[in-house]
Amino acid sequence: MKVKVISRSTEEFTRERSQDLQRVFRNYDPALRPQEKAVEYARAVNAAKLEKIFARPFVGAMDGHADGVSCMAKNPNHLKGIFSASMDGDIRLWDMASRRTVCQYPGHKGAVRGLTVSTDGTILISCGTDCTVRLWSVPIAGAGESEDSSRNVSKPLIVYAWKHAFWAVDHQWNGNVFATAGAQVDIWDHNRSEPLNTFGWGNETSVSVRFNPAEPNLLATSASDRSIVIYDLRMSSPARKLIMKTKTNSIAWNPMEPMNFTAANEDCNCYSYDARKLDEAKCVHQDHVSAVMDIDYSPTGREFVTGSYDRTVRIFQYNGGRSREIYHTKRMQRVFCVKYSCDGTYLISGSDDTNLRLWKAKASEQLGVKQEYLDAVKDRYKHLPEVNRIVRHRHLPKPIYKAANLRRTIIEAERTKEKRRKAHSAPGSISAQSYRKRRIIREVE
Amino acid sequence: MRGYGADLESLKDKKLKGQLSVKEQLYGQSAKAAAKTEKWIMPTEGGSLVAEGLEKTWRMKQEDIISEVDILSSRKACDISLRVLGPYTLVYTLNGRNMLMAGRKGELATIDMLTMNLIKNFQVKETVRDVVFLQDGQTFAAAQKKYVYIYNRDGTEIHCLKEHEAPQSLQYLEKHFLLSSINKYGQLHYQDVSTGEMVANYRTGLGGARAMRTNTFNAVIGLGHPGGKVTMWKPTSVKPLVSMLCHHGPVTAMAFHTDGRLMATAGMDRKIKLWDLRKYQVLRSFAGHARTLDFSQRGLLAVGNGSFVDIWRDSGGDQSFMDRYMNHSMVKGYQVGRVRFRPYEDVLGIGHSNGISSVLVPGSGEPNFDSWVANPYETRQQRREKEVRALLDKLQPETIMLDPGRIGTVRPTRATEAEEEDVAEVEKEAAIAAAKASALKHKTKGRNKPSKMLKKKQEGIERVKRSFMELPPERESKKLKKTEEVELPRSLQRFAKKKSS
Numbered sequence: 044m045k046v047k048v049i050s051r052s053t054e055e056f057t058r059e060r061s062q063d064l065q066r067v068f069r070n071y072d073p074a075l076r077p078q079e080k081a082v083e084y085a086r087a088v089n090a091a092k093l094e095k096i097f098a099r100p101f102v103g104a105m106d107g108h109a110d111g112v113s114c115m116a117k118n119p120n121h122l123k124g125i126f127s128a129s130m131d132g133d134i135r136l137w138d139m140a141s142r143r144t145v146c147q148y149p150g151h152k153g154a155v156r157g158l159t160v161s162t163d164g165t166i167l168i169s170c171g172t173d174c175t176v177r178l179w180s181v182p183i184a185g186a187g188e189s190e191d192s193s194r195n196v197s198k199p200l201i202v203y204a205w206k207h208a209f210w211a212v213d214h215q216w217n218g219n220v221f222a223t224a225g226a227q228v229d230i231w232d233h234n235r236s237e238p239l240n241t242f243g244w245g246n247e248t249s250v251s252v253r254f255n256p257a258e259p260n261l262l263a264t265s266a267s268d269r270s271i272v273i274y275d276l277r278m279s280s281p282a283r284k285l286i287m288k289t290k291t292n293s294i295a296w297n298p299m300e301p302m303n304f305t306a307a308n309e310d311c312n313c314y315s316y317d318a319r320k321l322d323e324a325k326c327v328h329q330d331h332v333s334a335v336m337d338i339d340y341s342p343t344g345r346e347f348v349t350g351s352y353d354r355t356v357r358i359f360q361y362n363g364g365r366s367r368e369i370y371h372t373k374r375m376q377r378v379f380c381v382k383y384s385c386d387g388t389y390l391i392s393g394s395d396d397t398n399l400r401l402w403k404a405k406a407s408e409q410l411g412v413k414q415e416y417l418d419a420v421k422d423r424y425k426h427l428p429e430v431n432r433i434v435r436h437r438h439l440p441k442p443i444y445k446a447a448n449l450r451r452t453i454i455e456a457e458r459t460k461e462k463r464r465k466a467h468s469a470p471g472s473i474s475a476q477s478y479r480k481r482r483i484i485r486e487v488e
Numbered sequence: 489m490r491g492y493g494a495d496l497e498s499l500k501d502k503k504l505k506g507q508l509s510v511k512e513q514l515y516g517q518s519a520k521a522a523a524k525t526e527k528w529i530m531p532t533e534g535g536s537l538v539a540e541g542l543e544k545t546w547r548m549k550q551e552d553i554i555s556e557v558d559i560l561s562s563r564k565a566c567d568i569s570l571r572v573l574g575p576y577t578l579v580y581t582l583n584g585r586n587m588l589m590a591g592r593k594g595e596l597a598t599i600d601m602l603t604m605n606l607i608k609n610f611q612v613k614e615t616v617r618d619v620v621f622l623q624d625g626q627t628f629a630a631a632q633k634k635y636v637y638i639y640n641r642d643g644t645e646i647h648c649l650k651e652h653e654a655p656q657s658l659q660y661l662e663k664h665f666l667l668s669s670i671n672k673y674g675q676l677h678y679q680d681v682s683t684g685e686m687v688a689n690y691r692t693g694l695g696g697a698r699a700m701r702t703n704t705f706n707a708v709i710g711l712g713h714p715g716g717k718v719t720m721w722k723p724t725s726v727k728p729l730v731s732m733l734c735h736h737g738p739v740t741a742m743a744f745h746t747d748g749r750l751m752a753t754a755g756m757d758r759k760i761k762l763w764d765l766r767k768y769q770v771l772r773s774f775a776g777h778a779r780t781l782d783f784s785q786r787g788l789l790a791v792g793n794g795s796f797v798d799i800w801r802d803s804g805g806d807q808s809f810m811d812r813y814m815n816h817s818m819v820k821g822y823q824v825g826r827v828r829f830r831p832y833e834d835v836l837g838i839g840h841s842n843g844i845s846s847v848l849v850p851g852s853g854e855p856n857f858d859s860w861v862a863n864p865y866e867t868r869q870q871r872r873e874k875e876v877r878a879l880l881d882k883l884q885p886e887t888i889m890l891d892p893g894r895i896g897t898v899r900p901t902r903a904t905e906a907e908e909e910d911v912a913e914v915e916k917e918a919a920i921a922a923a924k925a926s927a928l929k930h931k932t933k934g935r936n937k938p939s940k941m942l943k944k945k946q947e948g949i950e951r952v953k954r955s956f957m958e959l960p961p962e963r964e965s966k967k968l969k970k971t972e973e974v975e976l977p978r979s980l981q982r983f984a985k986k987k988s989s
Contacts, residue, residue, distance in 0.1 A: 044543055044552070045536070045537070046535075048535040048557045048561040048848055049533075049561075049833055049834045049855050057865050068529070068859050068863075069858050070530065070854075070857060071858075072854075073490055074746060075854070076861060077663075077704050077707070077746075077892070080895040081892060082881050084895050085882065085883050085884070423896070424896055
């Protein structure tokens with residue numbers, strides 16, 4: 044007969060010296076792990092609770108401006124710095140790590156409406172209501188961070204004066220050209236004192252402008268006649284125009300899917316469109332209770348941050364209809380501009396109370412904790428009532444809570460009315476329109 | 489792979505469909521990767537006993553086996569002979585590291601099986617009926633004459649649980665930290681040993697259970713009663729989950745297979761039955777008495793009776809029949825009290841009237857352990873870490889259910905229930921209309937009175953209505969329960985007590 048019995052030698056299963064690591068052996072057989080789902084569920088509840096305990100998103104505030112912050116710009120080559128401009132013409136470069144001003148750029152006589160940095164990070168371009176465009180030189184990363192925290196004051200490289208007030212500016216990616224928005228959309232070169240090209244469609248002012256990150260000749264603008272216009276620099280006329288029911292305050296292109304952009308609208312929603320097919324929104328992001336002022340995408344392209352007139356900053360998933368996170372403070376008033384940091388871990392919001400605030404993108408992020416497993420197990424059970432109640436819970440300020448309830452009641456009432464109208468009219472006479480199409484009036488070629 | 493894949497064809501939501509298909513792909517890839525690495529990460533091979541030629545495995549004696557294996561393994565087969573303090577019962581920790589032997593007349597001894605050291609030996613001077621290890625392999629609970637006592641590693645009594653009166657058997661649910669006991673009056677207690685609160689006290693109403701085992705697959709406690717019934721209990725319901733009539737006499741022993749699908753019971757009616765726990769039907773029935781039963785990690789069944797122990801093995805692979813595998817008979821005065829397989833080793837421990845013996849049973853233990861589940865080579869630090877993690881992952885008693893895979897699944901929506909109700913109503917009305925329209929037989933010879941005809945017609949209508957009333961639609965409470973809903977299979981409907989709605 045052949046006999047074999049389990050025999051293990053102790054040396055193989057224990058460590059030799061105390062400096063060695065302990066040996067770990069795995070057997071993935073599910074029979075060794077009874078009641079796995081119950082254990083995972085218990086871990087999901089604990090993970091949800093811990094996430095709420097460790098959620099401290101506010102990092103700090105940067106104060107120094109004397110008037111509300113109107114716009115911000117990030118330097119793609121320097122992670123730690125952010126430029127901000129206020130309504131009284133003051134432009135500053137901040138160091139986010141120490142939350143201090145590194146450099147100031149005085150000069151504008153009125154509100155600064157647009158700020159942008161060239162792609163190589165050497166030139167800062169600002170434009171304002173005093174009809175000027177100013178180009179400033181940016182200190183090289185490293186040279187600007189001096190130990191004695193000197194407040195450098197710089198003079199502009201050059202000032203271009205033009206005929207009308209400017210509302211926004213954006214620089215082309217990997218190019219030498221920047222566009223300003225005002226009574227018309229002008230395309231400028233760094234060295235020319237006059238715009239290379241001018242676009243206009245109708246008699247409206249353009250309110251914001253944004254270049255496409257992948258296609259250097261494509262840009263999207265939004266105008267005060269409630270339209271979004273897409274221009275191609277190689278053509279002499281605009282490519283496409285989309286008219287909506289309310290005005291769009293800001294547009295952001297998705298850096299990972301550059302054919303999609305998201306528009307922050309006055310009717311408290313953000314609309315994501317595919318630039319090739321503008322007749323229907325890809326997704327409607329609802330959750331704000333007042334006009335959405337600014338929008339910026341994360342470098343991963345998976346989420347974006349919005350700042351709204353209702354004093355809150357919200358983070359949405361790129362394809363999600365509801366916000367993932369909301370940040371608010373008693374001291375933060377109307378939020379005019381938001382930016383996602385270049386590494387995707389922080390957000391910066393500039394608001395009417397003259398402060399820039401630094402927030403964490405993941406509120407309960409901790410160093411050294413293996414968060415992926417806890418996030419995954421929480422995701423798997425987040426539909427169950429106990430976990431859902433904890434994960435969904437956010438404290439809202441009372442005015443926002445009440446405004447949201449009111450909005451919900453109004454929308455429900457409209458929907459019920461539509462349903463009843465449809466039920467009591469001849470079948471087929473009233474066709475239901477999806478919400479994604481409802482806010483669009485028409486698309487014009 | 490666990491469970492079935494998602495049914496993607498019937499989905500209309502494209503976003504969800506895309507997300508689910510990506511996940512399904514990921515699951516497939518990870519299962520393949522795990523299967524590929526299996527041959528590298530499993531360091532130990534399982535045991536086996538193969539008969540050559542005309543030999544039969546059940547004629548092999550322990551002496552032959554011991555002479556063929558290596559020295560370390562042969563040392564695992566031993567006999568500890570203690571006569572004074574009564575028939576001995578034994579229990580192993582979940583990683584097979586420590587063993588606790590309890591003599592009926594009051595002796596308690598813990599032994600470290602790896603080094604064969606005696607950790608502590610002490611006497612409590614009263615009857616000890618049963619013992620279990622608690623959360624780490626150091627603390628244990630003993631069911632003594634009047635109460636349950638908890639002792640620590642040094643033999644110090646740390647708790648006296650007075651609510652458990654005259655306990656006969658103990659079981660410990662390690663993921664839920666629940667200690668449960670049954671006494672001769674049939675009272676079942678569940679106590680949480682981490683917080684100390686008594687979770688449940690139930691009167692089974694069926695008398696004291698001589699057989700008490702835990703189904704490790706779903707943490708349900710099975711009791712074998714003197715009337716031949718086997719009931720299964722969970723801490724959150726007053727009535728048992730399942731109540732089945734297994735034997736024509738008292739149930740003497742029972743055991744659950746580790747995958748929760750098989751149960752072995754033995755009764756005084758000289759039958760040992762193997763039950764399928766999915767359909768609650770008998771798979772196999774053998775003749776013979778059994779004082780004790782135990783399943784090993786690999787599915788071998790040990791039957792202890794008188795002074796010998798039979799070991800059965802499922803050779804077909806589908807657990808539909810068991811073959812005789814081995815037999816061990818001891819000295820003819822020794823009465824086998826309890827048999828327990830040692831986890832992760834090919835060893836069977838036998839507690840008998842004269843002490844403890846352990847015999848080698850090749851192929852009974854799981855050769856490869858997982859360090860995060862149970863580690864026989866645990867250090868002190870690892871043991872403490874494990875205890876903390878187990879406390880963090882402690883399960884609530886509400887999560888115990890017959891089918892543990894139901895956590896996280898979706899209940900049928902209100903819409904389908906409303907549809908069912910509508911359909912039932914329509915049917916009912918159709919049946920009533922049919923009953924009203926049915927023509928009665930015209931009787932002759934003066935028996936055709938109009939009042940009688942009317943009465944008969946009304947009786948017919950009422951009969952139809954009553955047939956619908958007997959199955960009222962079940963209305964569930966508005967509070968969403970995350971689990972619950974025990975649905976007994978048809979074969980068991982007659983055993984389960986009907987809830988009066």
